[in-house]
Amino acid sequence: xxxxxxxxxxxxxxxxxxxxxxxxxxxxxxxxxxxxxxxxxxxxxxxxxxxxxxxxxxxxxxxxxxxxxxxxxxxxxxxxxxxxxxxxxxxxxxxxxxxxxxxxxxxxxxxxxxxxxxxxxxxxxxxxxxxxxxxxxxxxxxxxxxxxxxxxxxxxxxxxxxxxxxxxxxxxxxxxxxxxxxxxxxxxxxxxxxxxxxxxxxxxxx
Amino acid sequence: xxxxxxxxxxxxxxxxxxxxxxxxxxxxxxxxxxxxxxxxxxxxxxxxxxxxxxxxxxxxxx
Numbered sequence: 001x002x003x004x005x006x007x008x009x010x011x012x013x014x015x016x017x018x019x020x021x022x023x024x025x026x027x028x029x030x031x032x033x034x035x036x037x038x039x040x041x042x043x044x045x046x047x048x049x050x051x052x053x054x055x056x057x058x059x060x061x062x063x064x065x066x067x068x069x070x071x072x073x074x075x076x077x078x079x080x081x082x083x084x085x086x087x088x089x090x091x092x093x094x095x096x097x098x099x100x101x102x103x104x105x106x107x108x109x110x111x112x113x114x115x116x117x118x119x120x121x122x123x124x125x126x127x128x129x130x131x132x133x134x135x136x137x138x139x140x141x142x143x144x145x146x147x148x149x150x151x152x153x154x155x156x157x158x159x160x161x162x163x164x165x166x167x168x169x170x171x172x173x174x175x176x177x178x179x180x181x182x183x184x185x186x187x188x189x190x191x192x193x194x195x196x197x198x199x200x201x202x203x204x205x206x
Numbered sequence: 207x208x209x210x211x212x213x214x215x216x217x218x219x220x221x222x223x224x225x226x227x228x229x230x231x232x233x234x235x236x237x238x239x240x241x242x243x244x245x246x247x248x249x250x251x252x253x254x255x256x257x258x259x260x261x262x263x264x265x266x267x268x
Binding site (some may be wrong): 007010011018021022026029046078087090095112137153155156157158160163180191 | 207208224234237238242245247255256
């Protein structure tokens with residue numbers, strides 16, 4: 001009896017240690033994969049931009065589309081935005097919702113990213129204030145968006161990804177950006193949405 | 207369990223300690239590089255996507 005109880009206790013302690021290690025892996029171990037993928041995608045994207053433009057430019061799911069910089073998060077903050085928002089896409093970095101507008105276009109350029117795990121590109125999204133810049137570099141231009149608002153919504157609130165957020169039937173006239181991420185941190189109960197609007201177009205920065 | 211393992215490790219205590227540390231390291235490595243990457247997609251707790259019912263490309267696989 002005593003042996004059984006001791007064995008059970010030891011098993012519980014072991015399970016606890018394994019769980020701790022798993023949490024460590026989730027929060028920091030997963031970032032290593034994202035960093036590798038970001039390095040690769042960044043090089044691919046720059047090579048692609050340097051080469052001749054093909055007449056019908058179509059970004060494949062899972063490959064790089066644009067570069068995002070947010071000065072509020074520091075000068076080193078830079079991620080390649082991938083096309084697609086599947087689990088596999090978001091592991092590589094922030095993902096662009098296929099079908100939503102491309103950077104600089106009239107409509108809504110919608111990007112989703114991890115708040116925690118996988119290098120957590122949008123970890124500090126809640127710190128963004130109205131007027132903060134979101135810089136999107138593409139082949140030709142850098143689009144400077146300014147934050148215009150934010151909102152916490154339910155995960156099923158698809159209206160925020162519409163060309164005109166919350167008015168899915170309206171015809172878009174503005175050039176908007178929308179960032180979506182998890183809320184609160186370490187949970188997926190809600191979504192934190194950051195809205196922005198194009199304020200300037202500059203020459204591209206690599 | 208741990209007492210049993212300790213009894214079956216070879217040598218005196220310095221060797222036993224080294225063998226025990228090696229066992230722990232091997233176990234941690236297997237968990238980190240094999241077990242956790244396999245398990246992680248199944249328990250995803252961080253998902254920032256708005257679930258679009260009309261877009262099959264973004265199913266909710268939380």
